[in-house]
Amino acid sequence: MKYKFLVDKKVVEAEIANSATFHSPTEIKLDKNKLEILIGEVQGEEVLSLFVDNKLHQVEFVRDENGYPQGIYVDEEFYSASLLKIDSLFYYKEKPVSASKSGSVRSFIPGYIKKIYFRPQDKVEENDIVLIHEAMKMENEIRAPKSGVIKSMGVQEGDNILASHLLFEIE
Amino acid sequence: MKYKFLVDKKVVEAEIANSATFHSPTEIKLDKNKLEILIGEVQGEEVLSLFVDNKLHQVEFVRDENGYPQGIYVDEEFYSASLLKIDSLFYYKEKPVSASKSGSVRSFIPGYIKKIYFRPQDKVEENDIVLIHEAMKMENEIRAPKSGVIKSMGVQEGDNILASHLLFEIE
């Protein structure tokens, strides 16, 4: 089988014998190079160790909600990646539609509401600082995405919130 | 409520207020002494931290198959223990019958069969060394519990075995 990937903006083609299970050292052709992959210990479904050219690697796959690769960590280093082709069949990936309503603002990381400068029904100008969202030592000034009226406040000063918590809505 | 325990051959009586849940610091009377117990973090059913007089302890309960205490590890130190009395009602514990057939010999810890000196049908005298069972660096000489004939061998030289594996039977 042939697989074509985009790895950090470089196209790489990999060829693997159909029969390969990697339970014995198995060669993968990569463009002009060759690498040998071997699965070490297995526990039930889970692979506990994996060798490339007899070198043990720490590997972490980052997949999208459909399970397709978005990237991979190899020994802590991250490589963006996407699948282009399997053998001759092209592979099209449908982007998930993100469900963000304009005017409603959510936290992008967990944190702590340090200060709030407006109350519901207050008028705000686009780019006004509505509140200070502190995550660890960083103070993030959360600004109004557009001018309008504060419809609702999702937080109070002193709240600890998780990521994508509704902070406020503007109408 | 009053509880009476045998802890390392010493009888100790403990008194606890019926309502005690230890979610707030709660006193336990022990003979002439007092200790305060507090449950710290809880995760679901599991208690993650436990304080005695504000000191965090690592605790491990050793229970018999009925769940009754046989001992307890406190900060790695072991205390044999058994319950004698709850309030006025005495508590009798029924000993489990151990199912060891005389003549059949089992390994008491996991290990490796280093050497076997007899074959099935061989005559053995009581106390003859039948095989060498090696666990880590220790060689354990496994002897015949009685005189007789080796009825069966449960192992071969070089076997790795687990605890209570049948080693051999004598008739």
Add this chain to the structure above:
Amino acid sequence: MKEKVLIPTRGVIALDIINSLNSMGMETLLMHSPEDALSLPVKLADRSFKFYSSRLEDSYLDSEAILEKAREVHADYIHPGYGFLAESPEFARLCRENNIRFIGPDARVLAQVEDKIKLRQTAAAVGLPVLKFSELIHSPLDCESCDEGFTYPLIIKPLKGSGGRGIRVADYRRDAQEQVANLLKREENARNGIFFEEFRPYAHHIEIPFFRDAKDNILFLPEIESSIQRRFQKIFQESPSPNVDETLRTSLYERSQALLKKIDYVGLGYVEFIVENNECLFSEINPTFQINTLISEVHLLSNFLKKQVVIARGELLHDVHGVRIVKPKHTVLLVSLMAEDPYNHFLPSTGQISHFFHYSTIRNVFKTTLYTGARVTPMYDPFIGKILTYAVERPNAINDMRIFLDNIIIRGIRTNLVFLKHLLENADLRSGGTIIDFLHLKFDFSKLKNTEEQSLVAAALLAADFHLDNRKKNYKGKLEKMKQPGFFKRIFSPY
């Protein structure tokens, strides 16, 4: 009867304090927020007491609650760590009034070092060249007058406060005005004011650690260079500095001595200088026990905190008469482990540690709050550990550090480990060219990835993953569309 020390602080510094005090045979009583109930300090302290809330004002900053507990448990001392109440003259005064020894300089000294502008004026008065600063700023309008004689970019600093909190860099006046406006929204800044300070990207940040007692006996330790910072947090520190020669060193000590005598500083502290070419400009004094105290302990070969306690007792440094300067036998390095994702703009990364492993080696110390199962919460500082190595030759210390970083595995959160590894391979760092704006001027963040060879390994693994998945599917006789591709578990870790 053991002496009791109440420790109302958290994190790595709490670990340092507990560990030192335990080895001194003192009883360690920790106060911790509910958020920190499962933290390592709670596990290592002799006893621990929970604040009722995790809000800073109701926990580590609640001097009332702390003093009440101190009275209740009959604490002999309070060690405030750093940050929080450690620099508060008010708190030091309250401790004295309650007959509890505050481990740190007394209220008088803390008040003197708290006001950064006054302190520089005092320093200038005794002949020290000081880092250029502006008039006090109380409104965005002040910027126009105050930035006179400064060139942008410049630094905006609150008059009081510490730990890099609230420090900003402004690239041009309008930027300055905006940032000043925002900074002044914070009540304490509005009250105390803020000021401008010159920004010297090519200079070095040098600290002189010292102990001084009431009889003007001073113990000086080898200078620490902590130029390399991110968001004004120290990332890489070393001692002695490769950028300080004997002449400069001597004058750093002399100037420090003059200033300390002038303000009659008693206790542990760090005199901070900005050094460029042969200029060394006084910046400020840090009056607290610090992360990098560990560096000085290696030079001193003894427990630093012991001396802090001696001075808190009002005694003299028994092994110092006049000025004693400790000469370095090693180059000591210290890097900061942060719960930040280097692949996502160094945003804080929080969660539970699913795997934690490190393999300790000789001449190396790793102090961290992490353990398998620990939680990193968004409540606090992303600083989660420090790693120290030392060797006679600087390059060996750097190599040892580099190798040790490979022997640390952390799963469950993202950390700056990769970043640190690349930092330690940076040619300018290895040649000693550590400067204040190092990360912008000398470090290539795009380098954070990808040797050619490694990306091939990545590709091979991706292919293997898909291939095994295909086989699985074929085996199950489902060839058509892959529903959930990927054979390997999402997180796959050999440790």
Add this chain to the structure above:
Amino acid sequence: MKEKVLIPTRGVIALDIINSLNSMGMETLLMHSPEDALSLPVKLADRSFKFYSSRLEDSYLDSEAILEKAREVHADYIHPGYGFLAESPEFARLCRENNIRFIGPDARVLAQVEDKIKLRQTAAAVGLPVLKFSELIHSPLDCESCDEGFTYPLIIKPLKGSGGRGIRVADYRRDAQEQVANLLKREENARNGIFFEEFRPYAHHIEIPFFRDAKDNILFLPEIESSIQRRFQKIFQESPSPNVDETLRTSLYERSQALLKKIDYVGLGYVEFIVENNECLFSEINPTFQINTLISEVHLLSNFLKKQVVIARGELLHDVHGVRIVKPKHTVLLVSLMAEDPYNHFLPSTGQISHFFHYSTIRNVFKTTLYTGARVTPMYDPFIGKILTYAVERPNAINDMRIFLDNIIIRGIRTNLVFLKHLLENADLRSGGTIIDFLHLKFDFSKLKNTEEQSLVAAALLAADFHLDNRKKNYKGKLEKMKQPGFFKRIFSPY
């Protein structure tokens, strides 16, 4: 092009070797048994290769398989660790024939130290008092003649072999005969024979670590006392020994030098003496890299293995001309962490590590194969780690060790940690009274538990457990008979 070192060994020693070689910029190629596939060395080595079976004869003792792999990967060196093939003249010879450098003394030297009786005769010939030994024993019948002039208890030792394997103590002749009979059942003992040796319970076991090159240059390191042993495994080691004064030290060095010159020993080794009063009797020479090499590294402040490699290259010790004796600046302590249950006759304890945690401090090293998730198998040695501390003052080193042990948490198996903690609090140990039969004569195993206070805590916890259980039951309205009493989970661990 990195030089390649093949490492056909396991456990802590493999970690030491991999770590040292990595820091020397050499490529580490590990060979491991299937049983060890998830072990730490596999994770830390550059590359690793699996033996096809876990039987010793087919793995770490399979010189054929090892040499074949060495040829296949073009290894420049083989480091055999200790035990296994490290002391085999045959294997050293095979390495040479295959043009692979064996890191250790050559076949000639190994053959000379292998035969313990011949070696003592050689030592006696150059004027060293030696530990009393008997004729060679080939049958239980020999005991009667051989124990002449000995007083029971005496020691029974195989002529060849190492690591405490096969060593026994006999309390009276009949006992000796039985044990001899059993020992002779082992083929190698039957072939090589065994012998008696005097047992001196109040003596000290002293080792002199050294490097010697082909030009008779010798580097001597401070002596190591390793008197305290269990089942002939070293438990507590320290250097320098509190029982060796300057005069004695000098004669230990002089005698070692004379013997080493006589047998023209080239490489790293340890000369072992039994010291009692002012007598010091030569016992044997250990020719391998060892667990306690770490102690010498602290004294030397440098990588020990580097010198081993230099000599394996056939070069001279570049920094030693004539005799160089390293003077100790610290007292260094080393304790052995064993997977043994101190509450069950120290039987080996095996299983998977559910929690592993240690908090590292300064002047302290913890080398262990443990990590959360690791498995301790019954296949091998229960030795799972070593802990080192050092300080200028011996009592401080002991205190640091004691405190550090409290900062280690291991769950899933039983270890000798409690035993070590009590050992470090033993008054005789603290006063330096470390003798060979220490554990029988000076250590109270019943002390392994139970301060009064602690057993009250135990009782309180038991009561709380039952009490909460009662409440639960009442709440559920079941008051009659308790089916599964106990509220807390069976294993309850705050870490």
